[in-house]
Amino acid sequence: MPFELTVLGSSSATPTADRHPSAQILNIKDNLLLIDCGEATQNQLLHYRIRHTRIKAIFITHLHADHFVGIFGLLATINFHGREDNLKLYAPSDLKTIIDTYFKISGIQLKFQLDFISTDDSMVHLIADEPDYQVHTVPLKHRLPTTGFIFTEKRPLKRLKPELCEAFHIPFSSYQSLKEGKDYVNTDGNIIQNYLLTEDNPKPRSYAYMSDTLYLPQLAEVLHGVNLLYHESTFMHELLDRANETLHTTAKQAGMLAKAAGIKRLLLGHYSARYRDLTPLLFEAQKEFENTLLAIEGEKYIVD
């Protein structure tokens, strides 16, 4: 059961020749969720061969152009291809206003049900509670109402009991199905029940997406123990004044937050167009928190 992220866009504000505005696909147990939807998201989906028909829900953090204007073309394309499944759209309530205006002037009559769920940036909220996952919003501080999102799996994978797996000669190829709760059947057809070989995992995996925001040290608490944290790092710390003025975060600050929150892995992104080479951003964050990676378009990041 996959839990992995594909980055579709990594730029801030404006695209560059190589980078697109914010958009990511999170595959959480085969539920495909689109997080932010900057311009050309549908082109990026085509480019990386991810079918829009598989998207179950869209999550928009805030209504700056580089985080949402791809929704116009994407919804038109989804409708053009005759989708019938419901689609959930979690976003600030003003998005409904502009989408309704758009549908009206473009003569778009939806063939599928678009469920609009307004986000609220006043406090942490559970906004989605699905069979396979939960999503919480996290208030961020930016120039418009903005929320981050934390995606948490339900029914986490079980933990193997290594000694017993060894004692029963369980082959490595069966570890994954054991973690998923299935019994083991050996070559003679004998069944070894799952509970003998595994134990419950008290800690479900989670992915947090925090963009765009002023550096908020108090997020350490709500992000505590997250497996993978994507945090915007628009600027190098030498541009701290610019970051404060525009309500963005520096790479150093993203690293500081990751460390304070005790997360597993940090993923940087939302890079200012001024940086052609991104390694200085990476090195700056790694000085604070070693297990840091750069979000690169087209790359996949496992949440584990």
Next chain:
Amino acid sequence: MPFELTVLGSSSATPTADRHPSAQILNIKDNLLLIDCGEATQNQLLHYRIRHTRIKAIFITHLHADHFVGIFGLLATINFHGREDNLKLYAPSDLKTIIDTYFKISGIQLKFQLDFISTDDSMVHLIADEPDYQVHTVPLKHRLPTTGFIFTEKRPLKRLKPELCEAFHIPFSSYQSLKEGKDYVNTDGNIIQNYLLTEDNPKPRSYAYMSDTLYLPQLAEVLHGVNLLYHESTFMHELLDRANETLHTTAKQAGMLAKAAGIKRLLLGHYSARYRDLTPLLFEAQKEFENTLLAIEGEKYIVD
């Protein structure tokens, strides 16, 4: 003084892995005009190294997603980069409604003046009369109010008098400046006045952009003698019923119109995503009108 077209998008309705929705840059005597603005137009400008700062005006035919939703990101980027020059936007009046809603919810405060000029699809209108060019709207027939555009140069290039150029031993390298109305100065510093070597050209060059529309044979009159005609050819003629139903044109019909209008060159475009190979569309149109080309993204087409 250039008069040339760069195609940025050639797909209809939805993008494909290789093609983008409608957008073109027309350079008419160093005035850069953007015609239609499908999603990812700003990415295509970056890709083909055309600076958005040079765009003087934007012309939108109608408000289907594949012809205008790139305007959101493009205007945000133009504003982000601190443009000060006025920008003219010619489009159906509803575009102003949605843009104003967008500016409000995204907190965009324009730093430059955006002059909105509403198009009218009831009859042929002169909507732009600039020092270097004129633009007329042409009513088209589609599912929403739609206009095509005809761009005509002012002060057309003069015609050389070949016998006199020869008699005065004018070198080939000076022909262009003579056409532009400049006098000839020979190596001894003697001036030969322009009027001796050239005559006025009664026929200014023009470019017509017709998308999207049902086949309208009556356009032959208004398009008569156009140098370059871009006409949508969404389908092959075997899908005529589909073309009629969706108010689009077939490649054969585009060729028939070009022939009836007595134009110089026909450029096909707005291809349905079903056609990976476009040559059948080309061959179909060429049977009706030989001087036909395919609009290919990134290619330049001289208007002469």
